[in-house]
Amino acid sequence: MALGERFDEILAAAQKGAPWALEAIYREFQPGVLAFMRARAGGEAEDLAADVFVAAAEGLPRFEGGEAGFRSWLYTIAYRKVGQLRRRQGRRKTEPAPIGDVVEHVAPGDAEADAMTALATEAALARIAALPPAQAEVVLLRVVADLSVDEVAAIVGKRPAAVRALQHRALLRLARTRIENPEDPGSEP
Amino acid sequence: MHPSSLRPETAERLIRGRIAPEDAPAGFEQVAALLHAARGPIAPPDPARISATVAAMAEVVATAPVVPSRGASPRRSLRTKLAAGSAAGVLSLFGGLAAAGALPSAAQNGVADAASHVGLDLPRHGGRHGTNHHTGGGDTGATSEEQKSTGTATHPDNHGACVSEAAHSSTTTSGGNHGQAVSDVARSDCGKPEQATTPTTVRGQGHPGHQNQDQPPDTSHKPSSPPGLSKQPASPGQSGSDHGSPSHP
Numbered sequence: 001m002a003l004g005e006r007f008d009e010i011l012a013a014a015q016k017g018a019p020w021a022l023e024a025i026y027r028e029f030q031p032g033v034l035a036f037m038r039a040r041a042g043g044e045a046e047d048l049a050a051d052v053f054v055a056a057a058e059g060l061p062r063f064e065g066g067e068a069g070f071r072s073w074l075y076t077i078a079y080r081k082v083g084q085l086r087r088r089q090g091r092r093k094t095e096p097a098p099i100g101d102v103v104e105h106v107a108p109g110d111a112e113a114d115a116m117t118a119l120a121t122e123a124a125l126a127r128i129a130a131l132p133p134a135q136a137e138v139v140l141l142r143v144v145a146d147l148s149v150d151e152v153a154a155i156v157g158k159r160p161a162a163v164r165a166l167q168h169r170a171l172l173r174l175a176r177t178r179i180e181n182p183e184d185p186g187s188e189p
Numbered sequence: 190m191h192p193s194s195l196r197p198e199t200a201e202r203l204i205r206g207r208i209a210p211e212d213a214p215a216g217f218e219q220v221a222a223l224l225h226a227a228r229g230p231i232a233p234p235d236p237a238r239i240s241a242t243v244a245a246m247a248e249v250v251a252t253a254p255v256v257p258s259r260g261a262s263p264r265r266s267l268r269t270k271l272a273a274g275s276a277a278g279v280l281s282l283f284g285g286l287a288a289a290g291a292l293p294s295a296a297q298n299g300v301a302d303a304a305s306h307v308g309l310d311l312p313r314h315g316g317r318h319g320t321n322h323h324t325g326g327g328d329t330g331a332t333s334e335e336q337k338s339t340g341t342a343t344h345p346d347n348h349g350a351c352v353s354e355a356a357h358s359s360t361t362t363s364g365g366n367h368g369q370a371v372s373d374v375a376r377s378d379c380g381k382p383e384q385a386t387t388p389t390t391v392r393g394q395g396h397p398g399h400q401n402q403d404q405p406p407d408t409s410h411k412p413s414s415p416p417g418l419s420k421q422p423a424s425p426g427q428s429g430s431d432h433g434s435p436s437h438p
Contacts, residue, residue, distance in 0.1 A: 017250040023243045031231045038231070046234070050242045057246035061253045117229050124226035142204050143227050149201075168200045174220045175195075 003028055007067040015061045026053055029071065033078050035144045038122070039129035039136060040082045048085060052078045072151045075141060079155050082137075127174065135170035138163055 003010055003024070013021035033052050037045035055077050063070065128139050134156075141152045153160045195203075195217065202208050203221055206228060213221035234242075 015250070017247050019243055019247050022246045022250070023239065026239065026243055026246070027233075030234060034234070035227070035231045046238070050238070050245075053242055054245045054249055057249040058253055060246075060250055120226040121229040121231050124223045124229070127223055128227060139204070139224075140227075143206070143224050146228075164197065164201075167204055168195060168197065171195055171200050171203060171217070171220055174223060175216050 003067055007070070011063070011070070015063070022057070029053075029074055032144050032146070033074065035121070035125055036075065036078055036140050037082070039125040039140050039144075041085055044085065048081050049078075052081055055081070068151075071145065072147055072155065075145045075147060076155045079137070079141070127177075128170075130177075131170050131173060135166050135173065138166040139170045142167060 006024075010021045010024050014025055030049060030053065034045060034049040037049045037052075041048045052074065056074055059073075063073065065073070125140075125144075128136055128143075130136075131139065137156060138152055141147050141155060142149070147155070149160045149163050153163045156163070158166075195214070199208070199214060199217075203213065203217065203224060206225060208217075208221050210218045210222040210225065
């Protein structure tokens with residue numbers, strides 16, 4: 001789902017600080033950003049995702065472009081936030097959120113089916129997060145953020161060919177892991 | 190089939206979710222399902238977090254600069270450049286004139302004082318002129334008393350001032366002798382520099398005191414530059430070949 005034709009109107013209002021427009025942007029892009037953060041920042045995902053939107057608000061009045069450009073810009077901020085987190089934490093491996101935490105994030109009143117879907121999403125993100133960091137970031141930006149190869153290449157600072165190579169190796173790794181551990185969606189490779 | 194190979198275009202279609210799990214190549218069915226699940230909805234944040242984040246965003250937008258910095262910066266830069274350029278032009282102009290000793294005495298001394306703070310040794314109206322600027326020294330020919338009385342020791346009109354002073358003097362001469370005295374002063378070298386230092390004279394008309402005026406600059410004949418003046422941009426009358434060349438025989 002995307003804001004589509006309403007994006008320009010919403011962006012213009014958001015650039016003037018209209019709360020309804022800022023909330024529309026937040027609701028539209030927050031799930032993807034949070035998913036990205038959940039896979040890359042573990043337990044700090046919620047706070048980091050909020051930081052991404054606050055940081056985006058700082059540059060919002062000067063932003064020029066369409067919805068695709070905005071999405072790419074937003075994930076650039078998210079990617080850098082993850083980098084900052086890594087530097088703070090040293091080279092410590094980020095841990096995906098425990099699957100048990102997912103229940104806490106399911107809004108009250110959701111149907112069981114929705115909860116199971118969310119659980120499946122969380123489990124899938126955990127599997128991707130278990131990839132080597134460079135592969136995980138490329139897959140997340142391509143799948144969760146729905147960015148093109150060129151956009152991902154610009155964000156991660158690599159050539160498009162390198163991005164394709166990373167995603168190719170990631171798919172092979174995921175396939176092998178699934179075969180070796182078919183019943184364990186969160187197992188390490 | 191062990192998933193040891195995957196065609197690039199197939200990998201791209203998997204990534205983009207264009208292949209359903211049941212249509213995926215052998216060994217990649219579960220990968221296709223996993224990627225499909227990763228695109229699924231994630232639990233939405235609670236309303237309190239939404240409100241808090243949106244409020245923070247609104248506050249940040251309200252305090253963010255409205256005018257894009259790209260537009261404002263060049264204008265400020267242009268104004269700064271204009272101001273700096275004007276200041277540099279004024280400094281160059283007065284610096285050149287001061288270096289040539291061509292400013293009125295008050296301005297000359299003021300500029301010399303200012304220049305001394307930055308290590309430049311410019312000539313002054315007064316006793317120090319000629320000792321710093323020209324190694325030959327004594328190029329004005331004016332006595333120290335005349336310099337003090339007129340304040341224009343290096344000015345081309347020094348001789349006129351000397352004659353004027355003689356004409357207005359009534360204590361030493363009177364009557365016909367007064368005219369003769371003034372005439373004598375007018376014919377004398379009173380107030381005249383020993384060499385003319387005006388650029389037009391040196392360059393265009395020649396000057397008997399300069400031996401190398403129509404010759405290429407000879408560095409062996411150049412006077413030594415005063416400290417710091419070599420850093421000044423060349424200006425008429427200030428080049429090494431025609432400015433301050435000693436004319437002593």
